Amino acid sequence: MSLPSSAPAAPILELDGISKRFGPVVANRRIQLKVYPGEIHAVLGENGAGKSTLMSILAGRYRPDTGRILLDGQPVSFASPAQALARGIGMVYQRFMLVDALSVVENLLLGHARGRFRLDIDAACRKIASFSQAYGLAVDPRKTVRQLSMGERQRVEILKLLLRQARILIFDEPTAVLAPPEVESFFRVLRRLSRKGHTILFITHKLEEVLQMAQRISIMRQGALVATLTPRQVSSRRELARLMVGREIVLNVHKQPSNAGEVILAAEGLRARDDTGQVLFEDIRLHLKKGEILALTGVAGNGQSPLAAALAGMPPAFEGRITYRGRPFENSRWQRRPKPNMVYIPEDRHTTASVGPLSLTDNFLLTRLKNFRRQAHLARGRARLATGDILTRYGINAPAGPQSLARQLSGGNLQKFILARELDRRPDVIIAESPTSGLDVRATEEIWRLLLQQREQAGVLLVSGDLREVLALADRVAVMFRGRILATLSTARAEQVARIGLLMAGVPEKANRHAIEA
Amino acid sequence: MGMRFKISRRQNPRRLHSGLVLLAAVGLSLVICALLLEQQGKPSLRGLMLLFQGAFGSGWALQDSLIKAVPIFLCSLGVAIAFRLQIWNIGAEGQYALGALGASWVALHFPDLPWFVLQPAMLVAATVCGGLWGLLPAVLKLRMRANEIIITLMLNYIAIFLLDYLVYGPWKDPSSFGFPMTRMFSQNAVVAKIGAGDLHWGILLCLVIGMLVWIFLGFTRLGYEIRACGENVQAARYARMPYAALVLLVMAASGALAGWAGFLEASASLNRLEPSIMAGYGYTAIVVAWLARLNPLFIGLAAFLLAGLRVGVEQLQLELQIPASFGQIMEGLILMTVLGGSFFVTYQIRLLKKE
Numbered sequence: 084m085s086l087p088s089s090a091p092a093a094p095i096l097e098l099d100g101i102s103k104r105f106g107p108v109v110a111n112r113r114i115q116l117k118v119y120p121g122e123i124h125a126v127l128g129e130n131g132a133g134k135s136t137l138m139s140i141l142a143g144r145y146r147p148d149t150g151r152i153l154l155d156g157q158p159v160s161f162a163s164p165a166q167a168l169a170r171g172i173g174m175v176y177q178r179f180m181l182v183d184a185l186s187v188v189e190n191l192l193l194g195h196a197r198g199r200f201r202l203d204i205d206a207a208c209r210k211i212a213s214f215s216q217a218y219g220l221a222v223d224p225r226k227t228v229r230q231l232s233m234g235e236r237q238r239v240e241i242l243k244l245l246l247r248q249a250r251i252l253i254f255d256e257p258t259a260v261l262a263p264p265e266v267e268s269f270f271r272v273l274r275r276l277s278r279k280g281h282t283i284l285f286i287t288h289k290l291e292e293v294l295q296m297a298q299r300i301s302i303m304r305q306g307a308l309v310a311t312l313t314p315r316q317v318s319s320r321r322e323l324a325r326l327m328v329g330r331e332i333v334l335n336v337h338k339q340p341s342n343a344g345e346v347i348l349a350a351e352g353l354r355a356r357d358d359t360g361q362v363l364f365e366d367i368r369l370h371l372k373k374g375e376i377l378a379l380t381g382v383a384g385n386g387q388s389p390l391a392a393a394l395a396g397m398p399p400a401f402e403g404r405i406t407y408r409g410r411p412f413e414n415s416r417w418q419r420r421p422k423p424n425m426v427y428i429p430e431d432r433h434t435t436a437s438v439g440p441l442s443l444t445d446n447f448l449l450t451r452l453k454n455f456r457r458q459a460h461l462a463r464g465r466a467r468l469a470t471g472d473i474l475t476r477y478g479i480n481a482p483a484g485p486q487s488l489a490r491q492l493s494g495g496n497l498q499k500f501i502l503a504r505e506l507d508r509r510p511d512v513i514i515a516e517s518p519t520s521g522l523d524v525r526a527t528e529e530i531w532r533l534l535l536q537q538r539e540q541a542g543v544l545l546v547s548g549d550l551r552e553v554l555a556l557a558d559r560v561a562v563m564f565r566g567r568i569l570a571t572l573s574t575a576r577a578e579q580v581a582r583i584g585l586l587m588a589g590v591p592e593k594a595n596r597h598a599i600e601a
Numbered sequence: 602m603g604m605r606f607k608i609s610r611r612q613n614p615r616r617l618h619s620g621l622v623l624l625a626a627v628g629l630s631l632v633i634c635a636l637l638l639e640q641q642g643k644p645s646l647r648g649l650m651l652l653f654q655g656a657f658g659s660g661w662a663l664q665d666s667l668i669k670a671v672p673i674f675l676c677s678l679g680v681a682i683a684f685r686l687q688i689w690n691i692g693a694e695g696q697y698a699l700g701a702l703g704a705s706w707v708a709l710h711f712p713d714l715p716w717f718v719l720q721p722a723m724l725v726a727a728t729v730c731g732g733l734w735g736l737l738p739a740v741l742k743l744r745m746r747a748n749e750i751i752i753t754l755m756l757n758y759i760a761i762f763l764l765d766y767l768v769y770g771p772w773k774d775p776s777s778f779g780f781p782m783t784r785m786f787s788q789n790a791v792v793a794k795i796g797a798g799d800l801h802w803g804i805l806l807c808l809v810i811g812m813l814v815w816i817f818l819g820f821t822r823l824g825y826e827i828r829a830c831g832e833n834v835q836a837a838r839y840a841r842m843p844y845a846a847l848v849l850l851v852m853a854a855s856g857a858l859a860g861w862a863g864f865l866e867a868s869a870s871l872n873r874l875e876p877s878i879m880a881g882y883g884y885t886a887i888v889v890a891w892l893a894r895l896n897p898l899f900i901g902l903a904a905f906l907l908a909g910l911r912v913g914v915e916q917l918q919l920e921l922q923i924p925a926s927f928g929q930i931m932e933g934l935i936l937m938t939v940l941g942g943s944f945f946v947t948y949q950i951r952l953l954k955k956e
Binding site for chain 1: 822
């Protein structure tokens with residue numbers, strides 16, 4: 084393998100001190116990065132490490148707060164993705180930007196057929212065919228996008244960039260949506276693009292792909308670029324995983340050892356598929372005891388989210404059995420059963436757990452309606468008092484008290500409000516999904532403290548991909564990969580904690596394949 | 602150097618502010634109307650004065666506006682309930698037609714029942730027919746994911762054709778000299794006038810149902826659920842609210858209220874069924890619902906204003922030979938300026954000076 088980094092070539096692209104904040108969250112911190120012409124460059128990192136933000140800055144979707152982008156040694160500034168593309172930088176997003184109802188050729192002509200009155204579909208098809216041929220991107224230009232597989236759609240996205248003469252192609256998690264054989268053919272396309280002089284940047288959290296494909300690897304962690312290496316400099320996957328996950332774990336909350344009681348929620352042989360028949364999770368066996376926090380962790384998209392929803396009695400429908408307080412339930416009975424003592428805090432606090440344009444009182448009623456009605460009558464006055472009460476007790480900052488609209492609250496205050504609403508019911512099971520994502524340090528600590536307090540009288544299932552959070556709160560950790568729980572580990576034992584990162588990355592364990600039930 | 606705009610969402614939309622925007626919008630539509638009159642070579646100021654006088658300038662005019670406001674109010678109340686759930690019922694017109702059909706069927710078949718049996722029976726028939734005509738698109742939406750806007754709109758045409766078929770065919774009065782109309786209803790089937798004037802007791806029905814809907818939407822569990830589901834279906838599913846049942850409920854209620862309008866119009870205003878009953882109240886109702894921001898109390902006010910507009914335009918027609926469609930143009934202008942104005946309620950625009 085030839086290493087472009089060893090060649091004396093000048094970088095085609097250079098990032099110099101790029102920083103970007105979203106409100107209180109620092110997404111990118113003084114990033115320094117050089118990319119050389121024709122190389123395949125992987126950007127590796129966990130969810131929330133800032134990879135997508137950085138790439139979106141390059142592609143003109145966001146503007147950096149500070150720092151410079153140098154293209155061919157010249158400083159550039161993009162106000163829009165169109166401007167970046169005009170300078171030869173294009174990005175393929177994780178969610179494809181295609182119009183499903185239109186054909187491939189129509190999609191490729193979108194925004195590109197300007198200046199001509201007649202739309203010459205045949206000529207466009209011929210042009211596409213020649214590009215397809217040259218790059219090995221087989222796709223029928225007359226087909227409707229809806230009929231295409233994910234791999235084919237990706238090829239259309241690549242063609243879209245190539246037709247606009249992109250020299251630098253950025254891919255956001257390109258293999259996340261692909262089936263294994265499609266991954267292979269995608270890699271062949273990448274190599275061919277690179278041979279033809281295109282520069283490739285791709286975001287991933289999959290270690291194998293990085294070692295297989297990349298000529299250079301940049302690793303991001305918590306918004307910072309921590310290392311740039313060649314595959315030869317990487318001694319093992321284990322080392323790569325360690326760099327990605329990091330070792331320093333800051334414990335901001337003081338956790339007493341758990342005092343676990345009886346099993347309150349258990350699942351046996353749980354399995355579910357999505358609408359297209361893809362397995363969401365399978366072979367799930369877990370139990371949650373009163374008085375403990377069990378973390379369900381993994382890289383996003385490995386089935387934790389649908390599993391948490393199913394356990395909470397929401398879709399997807401599952402096969403298998405859930406046991407709650409000693410009583411077994413099948414899917415339909417579980418979904419229909421009201422669960423007054425079980426609370427679910429979904430990840431999406433803005434559009435699932437709350438309604439932005441409604442007042443906090445009305446948002447409080449969202450899940451507490453049963454306590455505030457007599458027949459048809461709604462006791463809104465009483466609900467307003469109860470809302471005011473939790474605002475004071477939980478220290479929630481709301482501009483107009485219970486009458487504030489949910490969307491006026493900051494993310495941290497809204498999340499505290501949602502937690503307060505649910506915890507005030509004195510639940511015995513709490514399922515909380517990424518409860519601190521996007522929150523600043525102070526709000527995070529307050530949420531953590533609230534969850535730890537709940538451990539006294541409830542079992543808490545914490546669904547989180549944030550290892551810092553998992554280790555700060557959980558007594559046990561179940562690691563999910565591709566819909567399965569690979570192992571359940573104890574956070575009290577250092578040698579088990581060390582394995583979490585590798586398991587998350589799907590690295591198979593050679594030494595000890597048995598799941599440890601702590 | 603140049604100027605740039607920055608558009609951002611208002612953090613605290615103010616009541617007063619949105620009232621002012623509403624007034625400005627209506628004012629702007631009046632100005633455009635004046636310009637249109639001017640462009641036709643008509644005296645614009647006198648035109649607007651005539652319009653106002655014709656609508657609200659005399660006891661007779663006020664009474665006429667009030668009578669016309671009844672069907673608009675009921676239809677509008679109905680669509681407002683559906684709009685609260687963000688179900689876009691454009692079918693008040695057809696549901697109104699079906700209500701008139703149902704009431705007429707009862708009136709024509711049981712003319713000799715005493716009024717206190719006959720009129721409630723007509724009301725029930727109007728409720729059932731209008732309600733079912735509203736339920737149909739709701740079922741199609743839930744079962745086959747059909748778009749309710751298109752279905753309700755198409756059902757309007759079917760309802761109108763059905764009404765035409767009946768009054769041109771089976772229900773035609775043999776002594777009508779070929780005119781498409783039914784026999785006159787019996788006296789027992791006609792909602793009585795209040796005292797000596799032209800106002801009928803339907804007004805009272807409007808007041809009562811208006812209050813009930815106001816209470817229902819604002820102070821009951823179902824009213825709350827409709828609002829919460831309408832704002833955010835995802836959150837409603839999370840809170841386990843019965844979305845499908847709510848869709849059926851609002852469409853049935855919506856259709857039933859439009860049906861009541863049809864009943865009152867056939868019984869109290871025309872005393873029979875004839876094609877002229879289709880006067881576009883169901884579409885005006887949509888304008889009214891938006892003007893009133895789906896608030897039942899404001900709907901009463903807006904229905905009265907737009908009914909006045911209809912009455913006033915008749916005056917304008919007589920005095921200035923303005924075509925009848927001018928009223929529809931005004932209605933459309935008001936809706937457009939109000940919808941455009943709502944942008945300024947939710948967003949604020951700031952001018953940025955660029956150095």
